[in-house]
Amino acid sequence: MRVTKSIALASAGLLLATSLAAAQSTEIRIGVPLEPPALDPTAGAAEAIDVVVYQNVFEGLTRIDENGAVQPGLASSWTISDDGLTYRFSLNQGVTFHDGTSFEAEDVKFTFDRILAEDSVNAQKALYSSIADVSVIDPATVEFTLSQPDELFLFNIGRGDAVIVAPESADNNASMPIGTGPFAFLQWDRGSRVILEQYGPYWGEKPALTKASYVFIGDTGAMTNALLAGDIDGTYNFAAEALPIFESNPQFQVLVGTTEGETILSTNNAKPPFDQLEVRQAMAHAINRDEIVEGATYGFGVPIGSHFAPHHPYYLDLTGTYPFDPERARELLAEAGFPDGFSATLKLPPVAYARLSGQIIASEFAQVGIDLELINMEWAPWLEDVFANKDFDLTIISHVAPFDIGIYANPDYYFGYDNPQVQALNEELNATTDEARRKELAQELQTIIAQDAVNGFLFELAQTGVWNAKLEGMWKNAPVEGVVLRDIRWVE
Template sequence: MTRRSASLALITGLAAALALSGCAGSASPEPTGTVDPDATLTVGLVLEPTNLDIRHTSGAALEQLLIDNVYEGLVTRTQGNEITERLASSYTVSDDGLTYTFTLNDGIVFHSGTPLTSADVVASLQAVRDDESMQGHSELAGVASIAAPDASTVVITLTAPDQNFLFSLTGPAGLVFQNGDTTDLKAAANGTGPFTLGTWRKGSSISLNRNDAYWGEKAGVGEVVLDYIPDFTAGVNAALDGSLDVLTAVDPNLAPQLEKSGDFVLTEGRTTDKGTLAFNNAKAPLDDVRVREALRRAIDHDALVAAVGAGQTMYGPIPELDPGYEDLSDIAPYDPERAKELLKEAGHEDLTLTLTIPSFYGTTVPQVLVSDFSKVGVTLKVNSVEFATWLEDVYSNKDYDLSFVLHVEPRDFVNFANPDYYFGYDNPEVQSLYAQAKAETDEKKSAELLAQAARLVSEDHAADWLYNGATITALVPGVQGFPEDSINSRIDLRGVTLSK
């Protein structure tokens, strides 16, 4: 898959769950009772995977379930998107940024009982690099060779420096599987992680059991049951009736019910979710930068965030958790009078546009936009469509004026450096800066280049970023160590404990 299709896959996987991901007072549960090492932790999630083959199937539902819990890579990432070792005890990068040398931890064993060696790593990564059908294939396209000089060492050589390479290894592209294994990955699993796959009751739940043979620190609970509850109200009701210890993706409109019960602590987590108002840069009148700037200045972002009940304002393409973030609120502040002036200069004082939006996002965002745009003389028609229609009309055929989706993938600035992406944005200087940032071996310098490119994108008003989403999680007070940030795409359950 291309990186843009991988990004879209995450949109597909999380769209319904994140339509109203919201905001709550952040707090940490106070410990109660004695930690029960054999406890069963029950977690409410929204989207269930369609199958378990994370090598060939995209979607955040699979990553939430499997990465770091059942399968592991050489490296992983923290809640703050920092890269850290996992199967590798250490790694080094050559000065020219081309050679990565990983040393494996001792005693790693697959769930099948077979010890892991560097040969398993080599086979796993080579399969992704060579097979276009595998998730992360495009991310390893720049790998020249993968070698195992001994049983505990892996050496990866790139054809050119790639600042994103290590981060790519934290996702599906970098997961390690047993070489020659015949496990049916659609229905079963054989990883190295702190949990083994338990029972999958399709349409209901999936359980994970602690792996007592795990090579690292053992999981803090004996079992985790992931209950899939696609309806937000039903999820809250399940929490209130005592069926859940944790409820993720709490609808902000329903959060007060959990708070008032006194039985839950609500935490607010940061994400890389970008509520993106896409402009069709290649189509009149959106090909006029004055029109795009006018639309941005017409939107009261603070009021919109309050209406959605989620996260924080965002004025550029890079969220706070990603390299290259900069506060760009100075570029297009709320100024409806200036918006009117710009529309007049562009000859569009009486403008009608259509917003194409997947129906599962609800009406909150469209209502705010319709109201704000009307104040500057722009009539906004809302075309609410099924997601399959959005994929065909907007994403594939680029037949739209404005659109809204939640882009959730981290480090996806490449979308604005790709003139073929559905935004229709083509700026050679941005493309050059992104290429330089990717090839830059110094992490700080790479981030500075990304920041320069992001400012140009915002100054071009290539899109509007309505908000940087947040997610609410409700926990019973006995739960400790449950991740707060970035859980829309990753939930490392190893460190979670539950008190009696």
């Protein structure tokens, strides 16, 4: 009996192991540092929303691939008029939303009318301001008329802010998202995880994964332990200081790439004393980027001197505009009426790069007489107080939206910068299709906001992913916000 029982137990163990291996081959658990405040990317600014739902639950007319190129999405093809003002899209047919309702041209019109409505809460509404009209030609054809040419139109409609939603479900997408993507929303355990499952009737190529769990782990130590224990299968942007634990471990792969994340010391330009150019210049001279890059990103960040990604062909290196010079910083503060410096608050969201950068900047600013009170905040209060209500002096955040220099042309944006010259240049940039002229305009914009020291420009955030060595198909780079599941699979 003992032998029989042992054989039975061994067999049961083998079956269990086989079952777990089979489950593992089609399911994935991804550690994410921030829980999204909601799950509708068309009605919220948080990157954490797109991390879960972009190209997974929701899709746009176009989609952006890992290299930042525009690919067909819900639109199978399109034509553009000679004057660049009319785009006609042919839509894929047989597409359904996850509640079984059909996707048609009327859904596209609804989506963009909602984005452009007077009461719209879309975080990137300005990107779509060139849309003058959306017309339904027939259920499978929709036409956009622009008020002026927009070189980035096809890219921008492929972002998370412009994914297609249905009138039947749009009002509930914040908590019960319903899209057309390869994965349907299954459940949201608040404070713990979001679970997606493969959508059986998906219109496109089926992904290899059948289920994906996004597990919220805000602490680096806890994320490390979860990876080592096998409680999660990877994370897309791991704390750089802990990467050495995994770099030489054959059970893991470390993927280091680029992001669109300009990390800045966001400054309330509408609030004294930051409304004075000399004060902002003084802060710029007090910042030692090399020290911040080394201390906050462990050398993975790339120093920036303006709000533009270094890997972009339009990039202009302006890190020398206000070199690290504490003595000059003190002189400028005296000229601004603050010979003894001043005190201010620095509100920090719950991400490692912000908290670490904040500590370093507080030390640097203290050397020139600026006394910073560090206030650590959770994500939801930061979005409410800082981003929405503009109740802050200084903060640190990485702006991960691609080609987003246009935010400096919006005087209502949270850092309150109002420069008519920048607004006019940005309008011209948006309407210009000539590549050489676009580069000139983009570099002129970079130069002005650098000289105005609108914000403290710190570094471009790197993407540092840690994944199980048996996974493939993860994006190394992040040309847009999101952790796209469609190509991820387990391999032997």
